[in-house]
Amino acid sequence: MEQETTAGRRAGLGGGWALLLTILALVGALIAASPEPAGATARVPKGAVRKLDRSPCPPKYAVRVAHPATPEEISAAKHGDFNIAGVDVHIARKMDWTYDPIGSETFRARLHDLRWLDTLFYAYRENHDVSALRRAKRIVVDWVENNPLKNPTTDRTWFDKVAGDRGPYIAYATRAAECEGLLKNQRLARKLMGSVLQHVRFLADPRHYSPTNRGLFMDLGLIFSGRQMKFLPGATKARNRGQRRFVSNVNSNVIPGEGMWLEHSTTYQFLAVNAIDRFLEIDKKSRPGLEGLLQTMEDTAAWMTEPDLNWLQAGDSYQDKADRFAQKISRDQRGMRVLSQSGIAFVKTAKSYLALLSNYHSAVHRHSDDLSFDLYESKHRVVADTGIPDKDFGTPYLFAISTAAHSVVQVDGMDFPRDDAHAYGSGLLASGEGSGWYGLLATNPLVSAQGVSHNRLLLYKPGSALIVADRLRSDQGHSYRSYFHYGPDFGLNMTPDKVQLFAGSDRVSVFNDSTDPTLQRQVVRGQSDPLQGFIYTDFRTRDPRWTESTTAEGDNVDNVTTISVNPNKEIHASAVGPLEDTTSFAISEDGEVKKTLTVTRQEGQLIIQETDAPAVP
Template sequence: MLRNRKPIKIFGVKDTNYSEKKLLNICNELLNDNYYIAERYPVYQSAHTGVSLWTCDPYKERSWRFWLHTLIVIEYLVHGFELFGHTKFIHKSLAIVTDWKTHNLPTADSEMAWHDHSTALRLIVICRLFEAWRTVSWDPTVAMQFAEIAEFHCMKLSDSGFYRQKHNHGLDQDIALYVAATVFSHLEHASAWRALALTRAQQQLKHLFAADGSYLEHSPGYSVIFLNRLYHFMRFLQQQGDPHYEMLQKIISRKIRFIAHILQPNGQIPPIGDSMMTELDVGPWLDLDDKNVSELKYVLSNGVNGSKPSALDALFSGGGYAALRNKWKFDDNTVQLVFYSGFHSRVHKHHDDLSFTLFGHGQPLLTDAGRYNYNYDSPERKYVVSARGHNTVMVDGTDTLTTRLNIGNSGLAHYYFGKPFSFVSGLHCLYRDVIHQRAILYYKPWNILVFDRLYSNRMHQYEQLFTFFPGVECTFSDGSILAMTSKNKQMIIRSLLNDSREPNLVKGQKNPLKGWCSVRHGTLEPAWTLAYTAEGQQVNFATHISLQPLTQPISAFQWTHESINFVIDGFKINLRLEPQGAVLGMNGNRIKLEMIKQPILEKTINDLRRRLNLG
């Protein structure tokens, strides 16, 4: 049955854009047991170590072990076979999967052998190898071994005790189970596995992706990873005649709109959460006939191709993102601000609520501290995840309480997109008995005002933090901070409050870690971090960021109780910030703010207001 059925095209689990020369070299090295896992790791020469390949940890790197047990090396070899036709790559792949089976099935000494995610991706790789092997030769014994390995994996993935609910790993488990049950459709439970995979996948999709296309696991970079995976799975379903592909097509379209707005103007992914600041890995989804695809093409080509997005600013309330900019054309005068706050799960969650990133002068200016790696216990990883590694307010030198009981207690609250400015506010209650409210007013194109209100009934130390991108140099200048890029472009940050708060700058401090940023995997680079510090029960911060320091458009600034008044370029602005919301006015006229429904957050704030006697 398996021998005579039509070939099934299996997609890759890791999109790589290696040149043919590079891929051929990787494959030839693997023939000699020199294991290339990814560009960021040296080639591992397993033949000369005397240590079992499947339990070794040469780089003390969790991700290296993960990709080893995913059998990513087999994916390289199969891809090499598809391009060059060398059957020796298939024979080597068979030897590797046989060796893996000998040492890891049914039990293994490495925690990555039956990790919930590596198990799923490995099964897809094995299915792809099987389909390639069928074109080379046929041996009933080998085919039976493939089926046995696949069946064991499918039994694992279908087990409710092994399955990761409400998690991106679970979605990959669903995809792998469906693919394997299709490739090995003769297995007794194949039909039931396919049905189970689809049922679970639909629930995962609702949990992972908001209706507006934003990703609910706090890291836009993973939205790109899953864009590729969902596209491949959509095509796989379509090829199998499964109508569920239409549901994925709609999700993909909405995700593409999110990516178009969230990308930095230079086409890189912003380093929010566990996202790496890399170029967008464009996949075949860019060929879809879709309005949102056309707009992304415009963004990626800097206006040469596609159609211009209809709006400069976009709100993605589901994921908790607001993306503001002054124009779509990318040059040194393009400014983008991404403001975000949301707690939907603990997956890829940093202590970054009410943080933001700022891009201008042709580069990132204010940034998150990055991902570093996934060695969760390392001090470097703990730093980049911490509140100190983000552009937010830290309370008592501690991190927010990201327990599951706090899910929903963070989010954006109000917004206004118009002229001459855009406005977004948000709140979170992730510190015990503290409400943090932040409002950002972007007066385009050069001026950003950041207002923070902290409410409590106890004394606290509050630090308003800003992390500058590595290479941006900072100095004190008349009570303000003057930031300078390598191209001598300037930015000034200054407090608008007359309370003699002294700004503090630190860069590259080692004990404890302060003033660092991880732009590349596994490395920290010194980066200036600015802190304004205040103590009290209820504390305010008002900070002006100007990308054109020679002009000072703000005057007559006053903050009395909940009322903020100032003049900017002749416009009289009044902003009232209270725990229950924000009210904005200009020149005596009230501006209609759109309210974002946050039922869990609203209930928590009302409870805290009563408990803290905030009125």
């Protein structure tokens, strides 16, 4: 009897446990089916914490860029004060990660790439300042908990390049914090490793990849993060993918033997060079092809360095100081360098510089600058491109990328296209030198849709003059508007026969000649509506400068502009007849014809010869 009662109680107890287990299973299923919490990260195996604890200390500082910091910068950072994209920002304990005081895409990207934590990590690495590391860890944890992939706080939070830069900082913070005993909470350690794994998976996903300069930074982030935490599932495989993808991306964006990154901007030439250099530093493999390509790209970057050691301000570029490697190489570069397939050409001496832009490879960072040019003489940027104010879609940005912001010829007031469909590669046709002159000939295929053929011939004698000869041909009448954007150093006087630029005792004379006798000239400086006469030298920093425009009407028009930079005599070139495959110019010195300059095109070569002008009877 007692045995039966006991058995009966056991049976009842078993039924209760079964009911309890059923309820728990239902609750678990509901939890599993519910959305991830706001700060959700990837799940990592339980053994990951143990592997993290066994990882060698201190960890290598595997990030894309590392800079030294001053004691003042370190002190400010330890109090949560940072300069991010030119803005002083206090990173609070519970940061509002939607914060954007200037309404800028650039600011949002810089806030979320966490590169500014480098100051704190520098203090820890160099001074073993654990309090600086503790501050960095606190910021990283706050970011991870409040910036889920499924619900980004801003449009830049999980942007491809931003995630590529950020991932290695989170990985390093996690490794370093573990080494210093700052991750005793295993749940927190798993959360941070989950964030690293989430970044690795995001960066490895082909759906997120951008085969542009941004892809290089994604791959570097993948490689750095994968190496820092190679014990995470799939990290090694993803790292290997990043290595293969990086090399493929470089090869698809650079023409062998020319070394120009085909994204239309000086900025990305230098960024790509630095990314490749960093890749080779960490790759530890023999890659002679990539190493040779890097040398060529460094040489090309140096050609994009003007005598003032600042960048050629082409495309999406500020007027930044060139990297030291480029400054060093640039000192020995002389003569002419033509990248015929890339679509850019240079002439350089110690004090003189000319660059011609004739390239359109894709819509990436594209400006309507076809056949634009930059001229530097005797410590002045005589003709200079506009640069870019920022990357925020608005009136200043739209102006900076437009035809009117570049030293080009515009037909009937229409902008040159900037989409992928109209890309033509290079417009360079021929080049040559002779009698101290350098010649470059290029075409703008974009105006053919308007029924116009436009070839531009540049003839340049450093220290003397630049001749800009535009040959425009059409079966019907058009309005041809030429822009010349002068450097901000110069004041300007306009007389009936020329434009006079002056900066201190330096003088530059500009003569505008045309087969249209009604040629109209106009000059503006610092005009707000519509925008004209500005150069953007830094982020949202603009300087007023003089811009000249000439307007010619007709079907077939030849315009010849002479920019005389000779301090001792004024040079003025006039075309002797139409601009054709063989063209002659009468060269006047101080108003008297002294020379005849003849240029003959033979396929891709220009034959240039200067002779004494016939004596006047």
